Amino acid sequence: MKIELTSILVDDQEKALRFYTEVLGFQKKHDVPMGEARWLTVVSPESPDGVQLVLEPSGHPAAKPFKDALVADGIPFTAFVVDDVAAEHARLKDLGVQFTQEPVEMGPVVTAVFDDTCGNLIQIQNMA
Template sequence: MKIIVTSLFVEDQDKALKFYSETLGFVKKHDVPSGKFRWITVVSSEDLGGTELVLEPNENPIANDYQKKLFEQGIPATMFGVADVQEEYTRLLEKGVHFSMEPTKMGDITIAVFDDTCGNLIQIIQQ
């Protein structure tokens, strides 16, 4: 058994698709109409056959509340692995990304946290 799809609630699917593809560098895999929304997934450009991230609309009041509470508490909604946190931090800063936590060494790992502009904090980690 393996994880093939995971979801992330977003406030605006178009804005999220633009951020996750143009700013972060993910590749759009699916963009299919689904009622008043779309089934949009992105994958890592380093693993086109890997786990898909669904950019899920937060229309449901429970999803909306969950997303807002995580953000208010400073809790990242998900974590992405990177080869070099400092390099990724610098690259994203140059693209105007706001970080709530600069690269921080914690034992054998280094992490940083940024705002995805779509209602989420995202943690990046170098192991």
């Protein structure tokens, strides 16, 4: 058993695709029309055949209260690993990304948290 797909609930798939590709630097892997929504995935350019992130529409009635509760409590929906949190934080801030947590050392891990503009907080992290 292995993980090939993981999902994030997004308010707007097109907006999410722009943010996750143009700002974060992921690459579009699949974009298949499925009625009102799309099967839309992105991958890391460092691992184009690796784990795909599904930009899943958050239309289910439970999605909004769930996402709102996570954001209200400052809890990231997911985390991405970067080589250098401080450098990635600076790069993303220069692109206008809003951070809810600046880089913080937590023992052997450095983390920062940003708003993905699609209803989620996302953590970036690396081992110190």
